[in-house]
Amino acid sequence: MAKGEITINEEYCKGCELCVEFCPKGCIEMSTEKYNSRGLLMPVFAKPEECTGCTTCGFMCPDAAIVVYRFDKDKTPVSED
Numbered sequence: 001m002a003k004g005e006i007t008i009n010e011e012y013c014k015g016c017e018l019c020v021e022f023c024p025k026g027c028i029e030m031s032t033e034k035y036n037s038r039g040l041l042m043p044v045f046a047k048p049e050e051c052t053g054c055t056t057c058g059f060m061c062p063d064a065a066i067v068v069y070r071f072d073k074d075k076t077p078v079s080e081d
């Protein structure tokens with residue numbers, strides 16, 4: 001069961017791919033067809049079941065576009081970055 005979840009604010013995102021590169025679980029992939037309003041290709045949370053809630057993606061994102069949620073065993077959010 002996933003231990004975490006993320007949201008990506010597409011209007012803040014510039015498609016730099018740092019989150020894709022640094023996720024240790026390979027949860028985030030660049031879409032080949034999803035663009036934001038500025039015409040930039042967007043990352044997608046492609047493997048949510050693998051997410052550990054480690055917060056690396058949120059920490060690495062230069063535009064604060066990612067919010068990370070961590071869950072306890074009942075999937076209750078226990079922290080937010």
Ligand code: SF4
Pocket residue numbers: 004005006022023024025026027028050051052053054055056057058068
């Ligand atoms: S919180 Fe960690 S495991 Fe989850 S998507 Fe972000 S970098 Fe990957």
Ligand code: SF4
Pocket residue numbers: 008012013014015016017018019020043060061062063064065066
């Ligand atoms: S690191 Fe942030 S700005 Fe870069 S692609 Fe990921 S969400 Fe977008």
